[in-house]
Amino acid sequence: MSTRTTARLEGVTFRALITLVFAFLLLPVLIVILTSFTPQNFPAIPQEGLSIKWYQELLADQRLLNALTVSLLVSTVSAILSAIIGTITAIGFVRGEFPYKEQISTIMLLPMIISPVITGIALVRYFSTIQLPSGFPALILGHTVLSLPYVFLLVRSELLTYDRDLERASRVLGADPVTTFRHVTGPIISPAILAGAFIAFVVSFGEFTATQFLISPGTSTVPVVIYTMLRTGLTPTINALSVVLIVVMLVLALASRKLSSA
Amino acid sequence: MSVQRGGLGRVTHIIGEGLEGRIANRHLALFGLGFVGLFFVLPILLLIPESLSLGSTTPFESYRRVMNGIYVDAFVRSFLYGFVTTGVTLALAYMLSYFLAFSTERVRTAMILIIVPLWIAYIVRYFGILLFLSPAGPLADVTGFETDLLFTTPAVIIGLANVYLPFAVLPIYNSLNAIDEELVNASRVLGAGKWRTITKVIFPLSLPGLVAAGLIVFILAAGSFLGPAVLGGPKQTMIANVIAQAFLDNFNIQFASALAIVYTVLLVGLLLVFNTLFDLQEVLGNI
Numbered sequence: 001m002s003t004r005t006t007a008r009l010e011g012v013t014f015r016a017l018i019t020l021v022f023a024f025l026l027l028p029v030l031i032v033i034l035t036s037f038t039p040q041n042f043p044a045i046p047q048e049g050l051s052i053k054w055y056q057e058l059l060a061d062q063r064l065l066n067a068l069t070v071s072l073l074v075s076t077v078s079a080i081l082s083a084i085i086g087t088i089t090a091i092g093f094v095r096g097e098f099p100y101k102e103q104i105s106t107i108m109l110l111p112m113i114i115s116p117v118i119t120g121i122a123l124v125r126y127f128s129t130i131q132l133p134s135g136f137p138a139l140i141l142g143h144t145v146l147s148l149p150y151v152f153l154l155v156r157s158e159l160l161t162y163d164r165d166l167e168r169a170s171r172v173l174g175a176d177p178v179t180t181f182r183h184v185t186g187p188i189i190s191p192a193i194l195a196g197a198f199i200a201f202v203v204s205f206g207e208f209t210a211t212q213f214l215i216s217p218g219t220s221t222v223p224v225v226i227y228t229m230l231r232t233g234l235t236p237t238i239n240a241l242s243v244v245l246i247v248v249m250l251v252l253a254l255a256s257r258k259l260s261s262a
Numbered sequence: 263m264s265v266q267r268g269g270l271g272r273v274t275h276i277i278g279e280g281l282e283g284r285i286a287n288r289h290l291a292l293f294g295l296g297f298v299g300l301f302f303v304l305p306i307l308l309l310i311p312e313s314l315s316l317g318s319t320t321p322f323e324s325y326r327r328v329m330n331g332i333y334v335d336a337f338v339r340s341f342l343y344g345f346v347t348t349g350v351t352l353a354l355a356y357m358l359s360y361f362l363a364f365s366t367e368r369v370r371t372a373m374i375l376i377i378v379p380l381w382i383a384y385i386v387r388y389f390g391i392l393l394f395l396s397p398a399g400p401l402a403d404v405t406g407f408e409t410d411l412l413f414t415t416p417a418v419i420i421g422l423a424n425v426y427l428p429f430a431v432l433p434i435y436n437s438l439n440a441i442d443e444e445l446v447n448a449s450r451v452l453g454a455g456k457w458r459t460i461t462k463v464i465f466p467l468s469l470p471g472l473v474a475a476g477l478i479v480f481i482l483a484a485g486s487f488l489g490p491a492v493l494g495g496p497k498q499t500m501i502a503n504v505i506a507q508a509f510l511d512n513f514n515i516q517f518a519s520a521l522a523i524v525y526t527v528l529l530v531g532l533l534l535v536f537n538t539l540f541d542l543q544e545v546l547g548n549i
Binding site: 007010014017018021022024025026028030031032034035043044045085086088089090091093095096097108110111113114115116117118119120121123124125129141142144145148152176177178179182202205206207212213223227230234238245249253 | 274277289291309358378387487502515
């Protein structure tokens with residue numbers, strides 16, 4: 001075999017392998033979406049026409065709708081809190097000067113490093129000690145702390161690239177710090193803050209492992225309901241609910257990406 | 263020159279004047295640190311006295327129980343699955359990253375396709391793999407090809423590798439992308455073949471990214487709850503499952519805390535060993 005044919009063969013093999021890896025990565029999600037349109041009572045790939053009956057089933061199920069409302073509420077509130085706290089903290093770390101700044105900033109990242117099971121039991125125990133009710137207050141606080149690192153990282157990297165002279169000019173011209181933030185810094189970094197809030201929403205909306213400890217009867221979130229349903233048997237309703245989850249998460253994540261790269 | 267200030271502007275101005283000089287930027291950092299300290303670090307630290315149950319008649323009882331065979335098995339399994347998953351994931355991620363870094367075609371689209379799964383909840387992705395591996399699942403239905411992998415160790419490893427793959431691609435891709443093309447060209451001009459260039463030039467230069475990727479995947483995989491819970495059976499129980507079980511099924515917070523602390527200590531110990539081999543700060547810088 002000539003070297004050229006060997007090289008071509010290598011190229012073809014490599015491309016085939018890459019295609020397989022992409023298939024491995026993406027097919028699980030695609031199969032969830034595809035089988036949600038089955039007319040059968042089992043998540044099968046629809047071969048004789050598509051059906052939306054499992055989505056109608058979803059709309060008729062009070063428990064699932066309730067979970068969706070709980071998830072939307074918890075994720076919205078915790079995303080807002082996370083965006084506010086994350087932004088203020090990021091400004092402090094980027095603009096402030098203090099010793100061991102880099103090392104101390106890793107504390108902000110701890111919630112994404114520690115196993116969420118440990119976070120879950122630690123929080124539920126702590127909340128009962130300080131008598132914070134389980135359900136919404138526990139879920140919102142827990143999700144805020146879990147999504148905070150993402151906002152912090154995003155806003156911090158945005159602040160690092162932005163021209164500080166604009167802020168200095170505002171201060172020199174007589175504006176106080178809060179006015180400077182409202183009219184100069186804020187508007188410039190607001191796409192990043194919004195991007196951070198969206199990512200925080202996505203993190204919260206999909207969180208399961210710590211969440212299973214924080215829920216109370218009646219405040220199950222969508223991932224918890226999916227997990228519980230999976231344990232009792234496969235029905236295409238799980239697919240329909242998963243697809244709703246996928247759509248919400250992808251739309252917000254894409255919006256976030258658009259905002260932060262702009 | 264005085265600026266006309268209405269409602270909100272006036273309020274923020276008064277607050278701003280009041281804060282001027284009294285609150286510095288570094289105080290703002292305390293806001294988030296305080297929040298994380300109060301609602302994350304403190305709760306985790308409180309697990310230590312909880313696990314010791316010093317006030318009770320049987321202190322350290324929980325730690326004695328951790329030494330029990332089935333719990334030791336769960337620890338060993340967590341680290342073992344963590345290592346195997348890391349190996350599989352790094353191999354797949356390296357191929358993808360190499361493709362992204364050195365191919366000239368639609369890299370942006372490929373990159374999006376790799377990142378998109380990161381935005382989708384773990385539970386949904388594990389559900390997809392469950393459907394894939396189900397003996398009577400949609401795939402078996404269409405292709406007639408049945409696996410009996412579900413609820414076995416390979417199923418758990420496949421799930422973990424699938425879910426954590428995107429995390430591994432990003433650092434490896436970054437380190438491959440940073441390689442000076444002149445070095446690769448020089449290697450080729452000086453007569454090294456394609457494979458020799460890969461093993462002697464490209465691979466060594468991409469090592470920092472590979473190590474960083476391995477570290478992330480290992481930490482995430484070893485601590486996974488959903489992977490073994492959805493795809494494994496009773497023989498695939500990992501440490502996160504044992505902790506959750508102790509807490510949710512047996513209401514034994516002392517024991518759950520002891521397990522959590524032993525696991526964290528072991529993980530930190532492993533990171534310290536890792537630190538003697540590679541500089542952890544530098545590795546984290548590659549993420």
